[in-house]
Amino acid sequence: MLASFSPVDVLIEYGHAVVNLIAFVAFWRQAMPLISKHGLLPVTRTLRDMSRSSTGRRFSASASSSEVQPERRRVRWKQVRQYPTLCWWFYKDHHIHLMCAAGCIGGVLLLLLPCPHRLYGTTDISLFAAAVGVAWVRAGIWLLMGVVYLSLQNVSGPFLALQMDANLIEMNCLIALHSMLLATHVLSCTLLPIQSLLGGWPLMGRILTFVVDFRLSHHMRWLIFRVMLACGMCKWYGSPMWKSLTAMTAHYETQPLPNCVSWYVHMAPEWWHKVETAMSLVIEIMIPFLVYAPWYLSRLVAFVGFVQLTVMINTTGNYGHLGIMTIVQCLPILYADEWPLSLLTARVQLPSSRPSGPLAVPAWVAVVFGVLCAVVWVCLLAVVYVLWAVSTVPLLQSFKGRVRMPPSRLVDLYSYLRRYKVCNYYAKFGSMNAERLELIVQGQREGCREWLPYEFKFKPCNPFTAPRFAFFYIHRFDWRLWFLPLEWQRARSRRTQCDVPDWYEAFIHGLTLNDPTTLSLIHNNPFPDEAPAKIRTLVVKFSFTPPLTAAAAAADRDTETDTQERPTSPPTLSQQSTGEDDSMGVRRRAAAGAAVAAVSDGTRGFSQEEQVGEGRGGKSVWRFLRCCARGRRVRWWVTRPVGVYHYYDRGRPDHSNSSSNESSEGSSDSWLL
Incomplete structure (x- = not known):
C-alpha cells in the first residue's frame, strides 16, 4: 500500500x-x-467578559423560555466560534x-x-x-x-x-x-x-x-x-x-x-x-x-x-x-x-x-x-x-x-x-531584561508594626532560600507573578498608573481572610492564627549574590554569638557602596559590614562590579559550595526595594493604594527577615 x-x-x-x-x-x-x-479568576466571570466582548450580552447560566431558544442557540454558537470552550455549557x-x-x-x-x-x-x-x-x-x-x-x-x-x-x-x-x-x-x-x-x-x-x-x-x-x-x-x-x-x-x-x-x-x-x-x-x-x-x-x-x-x-x-x-x-x-x-x-x-x-x-x-x-x-x-x-x-x-x-x-x-490554536506563533525570549524585579507580599497584624513576608512555592522571595527545582511541574501562579513587576516598571517609565489585575486583588483579599483555597498557592502563611489587617506588595530588585559575599556572610553567621532565632543579615559590599541606610541604624550596619569585610579575604573596598567579576572565579564558587555542604545559611540573592505595587488596609479600604511608584520605607533588605 x-x-x-x-x-x-x-x-x-x-x-x-x-x-x-x-x-x-x-x-x-x-x-x-x-x-x-472561589478562585482568583472564576470561570463564570471569564465567560461573562467573553460574552460581552463577542455578542454584547451578559452570560447567563439560567435557562430561558422556549420562545427564545433559537435566538439563544444562535448567540451561543457565535460565542463558541469567537471563544471556543466547552465551559459555555460546563462551567x-x-x-x-x-x-x-x-x-x-x-x-x-x-x-x-x-x-x-x-x-x-x-x-x-x-x-x-x-x-x-x-x-x-x-x-x-x-x-x-x-x-x-x-x-x-x-x-x-x-x-x-x-x-x-x-x-x-x-x-x-x-x-x-x-x-x-x-x-x-x-x-x-x-x-x-x-x-x-x-x-x-x-x-x-x-x-x-x-x-x-x-x-x-x-x-x-x-x-x-x-x-x-x-x-x-x-x-x-x-x-x-x-x-x-x-x-x-x-x-x-x-x-x-x-x-x-x-x-x-x-x-x-x-x-x-x-x-x-x-x-x-x-x-x-x-x-x-x-x-x-x-x-x-x-x-x-x-x-x-x-x-x-x-x-x-x-x-x-x-x-x-x-x-x-x-x-x-x-x-x-x-x-x-x-x-x-x-x-x-x-x-x-x-x-x-x-x-x-x-x-x-x-x-x-x-x-x-x-x-x-x-x-x-x-x-x-x-x-x-x-x-x-x-x-x-x-x-x-x-x-x-x-x-x-x-x-x-x-x-x-x-x-x-x-x-x-491549531496554528500558532512561537517566539521565545525575544525580549530580555537587564534586571530582575520581584513582588514581595507582606502582612501586618492589628496593632503591630512588624511586617511579616509570605513565601511562595517557586518564585524567589527569601534571599537565604535556594531557588527550588520543579522538574516537569510548572506553577502557573508563580510564573504569572513574574510579569506584574515588568508591567509596573513600564508604567513607571511612562509615568502612568499601573493597573492591578482583578485576580491579584482577589489573591490579596483571600490572604486577608486566611482563605484555604488562596493559601494553597503559597508556601507558608506567617499568620496561621489571625488574618493580617494590612497587606502590602513591594517591588524588589533581586540579583544573584556573588560567591565571595555569600560565603563571607555564611562564615560571619558561624561566628555570631547572638542567640536570636532569626539574626539580622549582614549587608553585602554592594549595598555598602550605595551608601543607603535603613531602620537598623548606621552604627550597627557599619559594624556588620566590617565583620563581612574581615572574613572575605581582603575584599574590603571593592566596588560591586569588581566583586562580581572576582566572584565568578572557580575558587569562589568552590568556597560557596563548601559552605552549602556544611549546612551554613548562605545568601543566594541581593535584594533592594524599589517601590510599592499594592497596598491594602482592611480597616480603611477606601484609602488602599493599588499602585505607587514611591520607594518603600527603608532601602536595605532587613525588612525581608
Missing part, C-alpha cells in the same frame, strides 16, 4: 501522550485555586474536575492502547479491522484532549497563556488528524483496486506516493523547523542584548522561575556567556535548515543542537513540560529514511490482495466503502496541506516585517484558525 510503516510516528505518539499526562496533572492540582468558583467546579480527569485518563489510555501501524499490512481481516478501529479510537482521544485543553485555556486567562500550552493543543490536533488520515488512507488503498490502476504507470505511482505519504513525522519536522527559526528570528530582531552577545549574562538571573542550578551557571565567566549567546543564535537561525538535509550526519548535528539547547534551558530554569515536548518534536530528525525527497525514488508498496478471512465482504461492498474512505481521505489530506500553508504566516511574522508576507487571504485564514 502507499502508506508505509514509520516507527518514529509511534515514538511521537507515546512521547506526546506522556507530555499530555504531565500537563493535565500539573494543572489539575492548581485548577481550583485559580479558576474555580461548574465539578465540570473542571471532570475535564482534567478526562485529560489524564486520555493520556493513560494512549499509553496503554497499541499503535496499529504494524497491523495495517496483515491479510487477516479481523486484525485489520481491529487496527483500523484502534486508530480511530486513538484519533478520537487525541481530538478530545485537544478540545478539553483548549476549553481550559480559554477560561484560564493569563494562567494558561504560555506558548507551550498552544503548542500542546496544536500537537494534539495534528496527531489526531494524521491518525484519521492514515486509517482512511489504508482503508481506501486496501479496498480499492489501486494496484491494477497504477501497475502500468510506476512513475505516477511514485509521484502519488510523494503527494499522499504525508506522515506525522513530516509535519513534526516542519513544526520544529519553524519553531526554532521563529525563536531565532525574534531574538535577532528583538532585544539588542542578543546582537551584543550579552543576553545570556542576564538570562539565568532574570528568567521567570530560576532553580538552584541557575546560580552556578550564572557565575560562569563573561566570555562563556558570550559563547552561549552566539551558539543559541547559531542553533536557532542556521541549524534549522539542516532538518531537511539528505545526509544523516547533517540531521544528527541539528538533532544534537536542538536537544542540547533544550536540555540547557530546562536544567537551568523551571519550564514544566516544555523540554520533553521539544525533544519529542525533534525525534523525526534522526530517522534516516524519512526525508521527503527519498519518496520519489522509493519503490511503490502495494498490497498483493485485500484482507481475507471469516469476515470477508463482497467486492461491491468493498468498492463502495473504499470510495467513501477515499473521499474522506482526500478531504483530510487537503486540510493537512492547508495547515501547512497557513503555518507559514506566523513563521514570516517572526521576521518583524523584513520579508514579504503571504497573500491576505492566507493571513485572514490564520487569524481565524489562531483562536482554535
Whole structure:
C-alpha cells in the first residue's frame, strides 16, 4: 500500500501522550485555586467578559423560555466560534474536575492502547479491522484532549497563556488528524483496486506516493523547523542584548522561575556567556535548515543542537513540560529514511490482495466503502496541506516585517484558525531584561508594626532560600507573578498608573481572610492564627549574590554569638557602596559590614562590579559550595526595594493604594527577615 510503516510516528505518539499526562496533572492540582468558583479568576466571570466582548450580552447560566431558544442557540454558537470552550455549557467546579480527569485518563489510555501501524499490512481481516478501529479510537482521544485543553485555556486567562500550552493543543490536533488520515488512507488503498490502476504507470505511482505519504513525522519536522527559526528570528530582531552577545549574562538571573542550578551557571565567566549567546543564535537561525538535509550526519548535528539547547534551558530554569515536548518534536530528525525527497525514488508498496478471512465482504461492498474512505481521505489530506500553508504566516511574522508576507487571504485564514490554536506563533525570549524585579507580599497584624513576608512555592522571595527545582511541574501562579513587576516598571517609565489585575486583588483579599483555597498557592502563611489587617506588595530588585559575599556572610553567621532565632543579615559590599541606610541604624550596619569585610579575604573596598567579576572565579564558587555542604545559611540573592505595587488596609479600604511608584520605607533588605 502507499502508506508505509514509520516507527518514529509511534515514538511521537507515546512521547506526546506522556507530555499530555504531565500537563493535565500539573494543572489539575492548581485548577481550583485559580479558576474555580472561589478562585482568583472564576470561570463564570471569564465567560461573562467573553460574552460581552463577542455578542454584547451578559452570560447567563439560567435557562430561558422556549420562545427564545433559537435566538439563544444562535448567540451561543457565535460565542463558541469567537471563544471556543466547552465551559459555555460546563462551567461548574465539578465540570473542571471532570475535564482534567478526562485529560489524564486520555493520556493513560494512549499509553496503554497499541499503535496499529504494524497491523495495517496483515491479510487477516479481523486484525485489520481491529487496527483500523484502534486508530480511530486513538484519533478520537487525541481530538478530545485537544478540545478539553483548549476549553481550559480559554477560561484560564493569563494562567494558561504560555506558548507551550498552544503548542500542546496544536500537537494534539495534528496527531489526531494524521491518525484519521492514515486509517482512511489504508482503508481506501486496501479496498480499492489501486494496484491494477497504477501497475502500468510506476512513475505516477511514485509521484502519488510523494503527494499522499504525508506522515506525522513530516509535519513534526516542519513544526520544529519553524519553531526554532521563529525563536531565532525574534531574538535577532528583538532585544539588542542578543546582537551584543550579552543576553545570556542576564538570562539565568532574570528568567521567570530560576532553580538552584541557575546560580552556578550564572557565575560562569563573561566570555562563556558570550559563547552561549552566539551558539543559541547559531542553533536557532542556521541549524534549522539542516532538518531537511539528505545526509544523516547533517540531521544528527541539528538533532544534537536542538536537544542540547533544550536540555540547557530546562536544567537551568523551571519550564514544566516544555523540554520533553521539544525533544519529542525533534525525534523525526534522526530517522534516516524519512526525508521527503527519498519518496520519489522509493519503490511503490502495494498490497498483493485485500484482507481475507471469516469476515470477508463482497467486492461491491468493498468498492463502495473504499470510495467513501477515499473521499474522506482526500478531504483530510487537503486540510493537512492547508495547515501547512497557513503555518507559514506566523513563521514570516517572526521576521518583524523584513520579508514579504503571504497573500491576505492566507493571513485572514490564520487569524481565524489562531483562536482554535491549531496554528500558532512561537517566539521565545525575544525580549530580555537587564534586571530582575520581584513582588514581595507582606502582612501586618492589628496593632503591630512588624511586617511579616509570605513565601511562595517557586518564585524567589527569601534571599537565604535556594531557588527550588520543579522538574516537569510548572506553577502557573508563580510564573504569572513574574510579569506584574515588568508591567509596573513600564508604567513607571511612562509615568502612568499601573493597573492591578482583578485576580491579584482577589489573591490579596483571600490572604486577608486566611482563605484555604488562596493559601494553597503559597508556601507558608506567617499568620496561621489571625488574618493580617494590612497587606502590602513591594517591588524588589533581586540579583544573584556573588560567591565571595555569600560565603563571607555564611562564615560571619558561624561566628555570631547572638542567640536570636532569626539574626539580622549582614549587608553585602554592594549595598555598602550605595551608601543607603535603613531602620537598623548606621552604627550597627557599619559594624556588620566590617565583620563581612574581615572574613572575605581582603575584599574590603571593592566596588560591586569588581566583586562580581572576582566572584565568578572557580575558587569562589568552590568556597560557596563548601559552605552549602556544611549546612551554613548562605545568601543566594541581593535584594533592594524599589517601590510599592499594592497596598491594602482592611480597616480603611477606601484609602488602599493599588499602585505607587514611591520607594518603600527603608532601602536595605532587613525588612525581608
